[in-house]
Amino acid sequence: MKDTYTLYGWHLSYFTGKALCYLRYKRVPFVLRDVDMYTLLRRIRRKTGAVVMPVMVTPQGEWIQDSSVIIDHIEARFPDSLVLPDTPVQRFAASLLEAWGDEWWIPMAMHTRWSYPENYALFEHDAGSALLPFMPGFVQRMAVRKVAGRLRAMLHSVGVRPEQFAVMDAWMAQTLDQLDRHFAQQPFLLGAHPTVADFGLVGSLYGHQGRDPWPARELVAPRPHLRAWIDRMAQPQDGSLAASPLLADDRIAPTLEPVLRAIFAEFVPLLQGINAQVKALLPQLAPGRPLPRTLKDVEVPMGGGRFLRAAIPYTLWMAQRTLDLYRAMTPDEQAKVRDWLSALGGEALLALDIARLRRAGLRVIPESSAA
Numbered sequence: 001m002k003d004t005y006t007l008y009g010w011h012l013s014y015f016t017g018k019a020l021c022y023l024r025y026k027r028v029p030f031v032l033r034d035v036d037m038y039t040l041l042r043r044i045r046r047k048t049g050a051v052v053m054p055v056m057v058t059p060q061g062e063w064i065q066d067s068s069v070i071i072d073h074i075e076a077r078f079p080d081s082l083v084l085p086d087t088p089v090q091r092f093a094a095s096l097l098e099a100w101g102d103e104w105w106i107p108m109a110m111h112t113r114w115s116y117p118e119n120y121a122l123f124e125h126d127a128g129s130a131l132l133p134f135m136p137g138f139v140q141r142m143a144v145r146k147v148a149g150r151l152r153a154m155l156h157s158v159g160v161r162p163e164q165f166a167v168m169d170a171w172m173a174q175t176l177d178q179l180d181r182h183f184a185q186q187p188f189l190l191g192a193h194p195t196v197a198d199f200g201l202v203g204s205l206y207g208h209q210g211r212d213p214w215p216a217r218e219l220v221a222p223r224p225h226l227r228a229w230i231d232r233m234a235q236p237q238d239g240s241l242a243a244s245p246l247l248a249d250d251r252i253a254p255t256l257e258p259v260l261r262a263i264f265a266e267f268v269p270l271l272q273g274i275n276a277q278v279k280a281l282l283p284q285l286a287p288g289r290p291l292p293r294t295l296k297d298v299e300v301p302m303g304g305g306r307f308l309r310a311a312i313p314y315t316l317w318m319a320q321r322t323l324d325l326y327r328a329m330t331p332d333e334q335a336k337v338r339d340w341l342s343a344l345g346g347e348a349l350l351a352l353d354i355a356r357l358r359r360a361g362l363r364v365i366p367e368s369s370a371a
């Protein structure tokens with residue numbers, strides 16, 4: 001067991017699903033350990049400064065928090081089936097899709113779980129036995145009620161507000177249809193093996209829409225190609241998958257275009273809105289201080305409607321990762337990315353101009369003000 005990694009998390013958890021599918025695909029020797037109350041409130045808090053999951057512990061005893069940093073860590077040590085494409089457009093698109101899957105989908109995941117009471121029994125069972133494995137059921141249920149209360153308290157902030165349900169439902173129906181059509185043609189988002197794009201998107205779809213009873217039955221089961229993709233992501237049976245190619249010539253499948261256009265029309269305005277608030281705050285921020293976890297509301301397009309959610313500065317750190325990949329490219333590669341972006345209406349992404357950010361748990365610290 002000396003080379004074994006430990007992933008602390010729950011199947012219920014968005015970002016645990018992402019890290020879990022990734023570690024399985026990479027064939028990394030690891031065990032998934034449930035997070036109990038002591039681990040969540042004491043060990044993880046002490047090691048990472050946040051009450052959060054997933055966290056991965058390396059064979060050397062290092063605690064790594066954040067699914068993207070977990071992926072970075074493993075990619076550097078297991079170079080066999082890399083999940084960031086080599087070619088410029090696919091590389092940039094994969095990273096952008098990861099950020100979108102991680103951040104844009106949070107309201108969808110929270111809505112499909114918490115707006116439908118029938119999902120609670122699974123949450124209560126799984127979270128209860130994970131949190132307090134040796135306690136009687138009624139004590140477990142009390143502990144779960146507390147955790148559920150904490151999560152429900154976040155609903156308004158992430159945009160899960162009754163007056164927005166119709167817009168979210170319409171958006172989800174349309175996007176899930178687009179993804180179902182795409183997966184009817186392609187095994188994964190960019191071709192025949194998964195990339196960070198797939199791991200980002202599977203966060204919401206594995207633990208929430210794909211596993212909670214209401215959305216699994218009402219949203220995912222009617223879309224069999226989407227269901228099959230979630231299952232492929234969760235159980236990558238075939239070790240030869242990594243050798244299967246992405247689309248040739250740095251192409252992106254036309255079936256993904258509607259999704260990408262929506263990202264440029266919706267997610268990029270979200271980034272712009274968050275960035276504007278962060279810029280306005282910078283002059284008042286003491287050096288080395290993290291930005292608040294959430295700021296004021298941002299209003300963005302969503303499908304045919306409008307959507308309000310609180311700005312989360314962390315989201316800019318994910319966008320910074322994508323823009324860093326662009327900055328590291330040769331001028332020729334950058335030109336290819338720019339051409340691709342302008343064909344899909346996405347040039348504004350490159351003009352974002354984010355103040356350099358460092359991550360600290362679930363928060364970010366502007367480097368210009370860092371001590």
Ligand SMILES: N[C@@H](CCC(=O)N[C@@H](CS)C(=O)NCC(=O)O)C(=O)O
Nearest residue numbers: 013014015016051052053066067068
């Ligand atoms: N961006 C982080 C996010 C981790 C995260 O938000 N985890 C959720 C569970 S899926 C959590 O623990 N949230 C607690 C909180 O937001 O206070 C990652 O990629 O790992």
